[in-house]
Ligand SMILES: Nc1ncnc2c1ncn2[C@@H]1O[C@H](COP(=O)(O)OP(=O)(O)OP(=O)(O)O)[C@@H](O)[C@H]1O
């Protein structure tokens with residue numbers, strides 16, 4: 001089991017100070033609009049790499065009017081204390097502690113993984129490639145925490161190459177050096193994506209037929225295609241180096257880099273209809289997304305070397321019909337990682353019965369139901 005058995009916040013969003021003592025069952029947060037339910041999920045999401053479920057700036061999450069930055073701490077499985085605090089003035093950063101000692105985000109990733117689903121992701125199949133890429137990369141990161149570092153290195157090299165292109169002429173030696181760094185991070189990204197895609201598809205295929213339709217996934221991108229074919233790091237790297245070099249003239253004309261993993265897309269087919277997921281109904285897309293997220297959690301629990309993931313589901317229950325809701329809760333109650341759910345009313349969680357704990361969220365406080 002991986003579960004937060006305590007969560008403590010100070011000066012985070014609308015919470016001045018809050019402690020929730022929990023057990024390892026799913027956590028159902030209910031309360032009115034604006035009460036602070038999503039803020040609690042966002043707080044938990046800070047334990048993962050990146051900026052959390054709203055992708056907010058660090059200082060944006062500090063409570064308005066607070067005299068210092070936010071802190072979030074918790075206890076994992078009743079034994080390990082984990083904490084994050086904002087540190088520094090001006091450019092703040094996150095400081096991680098485990099059992100009181102300074103630690104890195106990587107140390108945290110060895111102890112907990114996070115997957116989330118929010119209403120903001122509802123349009124992911126219909127939206128642009130960049131949204132799908134971000135959605136998928138977050139899943140990849142939950143499986144492979146080093147993916148975050150590779151992505152940052154890629155972004156940095158990409159910005160340097162684009163700056164060079166904008167000048168209108170490139171010094172070949174200079175471009176070679178930047179492109180080598182770009183290709184190195186890019187190959188790592190493509191290989192991570194291909195590995196996670198295979199795991200995810202296997203987990204989807206192994207799921208019982210039921211309330212959450214299956215998806216057929218594919219990666220659209222040259223480097224990913226090579227990785228999917230099983231080509232090794234060196235050959236994916238070489239392929240990218242060639243692509244950047246031979247694309248220079250075109251990229252100078254466009255003032256930006258037009259090829260590479262930052263342009264790739266995730267293809268998603270709604271298996272029951274055989275049509276692209278973007279053509280499915282709103283409810284079908286939601287069910288497909290939930291299926292993907294559940295499969296991802298299963299893939300991590302089954303063959304990941306890491307801990308089972310915590311699953312944060314913001315407003316996932318409200319839009320499901322009662323049968324689907326029950327099916328979702330049955331799966332969540334059986335998972336090895338704790339699930340956190342939000343909804344405006346306690347009745348939405350009735351089908352959990354005694355298999356979940358309920359927390360009433362109200363005017364910047366949150367209280368566990370007796
Ligand atoms: N930095 C901050 N300081 C203080 N309050 C904040 C801060 N950021 C957001 N809030 C407040 O937090 C409140 C609750 O937000 P949250 O999104 O968690 O509500 P919710 O319970 O999820 O509501 P809904 O049911 O509508 O989704 C909002 O009223 C917002 O103004």
Ligand SMILES: [Mg+2]
Nearest residue numbers: 037038039342
């Ligand atoms: Mg909310």
